[in-house]
Amino acid sequence: MTDEKTGCLICGGELVYSDTEKEMECSFCGKKFRTNVACENGHFICDECHGREAEAMITAFCLNTDLKDPIKIAITLMRHPSMHMHGPEHHYLVPAVLITAYYNEINEQEKKEKALKKALSRSEHIKGGFCGTHGTCGAAIGTGIFISVITGSTPLSGESWSLSNRMTATALMAIANAGGPRCCKRDTYLAIIGAVKFLEENFKVALPVTEEFCCEFSGLNRECRKKECPFWCGQSDNLK
Template sequence: MDISKDCLICGAALSYRETAAEHLCNYCRQAFTANISCPAGHFICDNCHSASANELIKTYCLTAEATDPVAMAIHLMHSPQIKMHGPEHHFLVPAVLLAAYYNHKQKPSEKAAKLAEAEKRARNVLGGFCGFYGACGAGVGVGIFVSLITGSTPLAQTTWSQSNLATACALQSIAGFSGPRCCKRDSFLAILAAADFLHNVFNTALPVKQAITCEFFSQNNECLQTRCSFYTGE
């Protein structure tokens, strides 16, 4: 057995064995035969390993059956393509919300078109939007999500209001914390705000994990530490 590399998901030492075995990719959920294994059972196929951040997000959300958008976001955040900070979070937020919402509604066939449109819209939300435009991209991602599930347009009435209100609720939650930005913290806050909005406005309750423990603070040089509700220091 030759151990020479770490798992990109959990960091554990990977084992290379003489006999190949079947593994399920953690992102596309397809089965592959490989001689490599992680002691925690993680496996990333070559396609997902080389995919861009947005491609990986979209692939995972298309195949995932989960209904907890927070758990889905954390799973994706462990992939090497999702950096500590970056505009990929502007797509990650609406993507996991769309996937969880349509899985919950038992309408997974709706995900492909909605995710494609969410990705297109999220690309217009530039990096640094939070500080330079006064609107965190994760919060804007909530508005993208609500506009897509309601079919809102600039000429709509009720859904136009709902989309803007959803964004406002997410931004208010994000703004409740002092800067500097943290794409992980802001994404968690945006997703939680979206879940509350879904419950209060659309009477749709997603099984969202509320007690979030940040596993990424050591990668953030500007971490608020004890001033962040997701920080444990462990």
């Protein structure tokens, strides 16, 4: 794995998306997959290879931190070299930081490890690029995973089933209203902030959350919408 933070992780080239899938070999593990995205120079990296190191880092940090602000947890994790500008690792990051902040806030830290394992297992089914091909963003689904984990929801549940789906819908509307193209950082912020409000309204748990801040990753995003993004304020790299 190279240190490219955006675009192709091998050469930094532009990623090319197609509306049809073709079989390609992962440039790292050599396994073959059906995919609709590859870089302009022909490189392809599967979701597992893309996010493997980041997932381990996210779990380790979440298990050991006592932070209760999910935005601060998320930004700290995003600064790690294994986290790229875009990628399916964000699909795990969202439920992981919410689970961490929630159990830290209610003083039930012993439940984090089991909950994080469930969140990781469920998030692995959300492929990269879902936001453009399946009409739903992995960050939004991540909030639904969070609610389903803390409530123990199953397909046969009643209220918890409803809450999990309402959470995903709430986050997805905020992301959709922000407009495209996708930005994994912006969509992660929107999903987390939406989940914090949903948690307070439906579970009476108020997490301390940073809502006004400057996104320090905009310079890495080739498609950054700049002034049209609620988190853009020049090239500042500090929280307000």
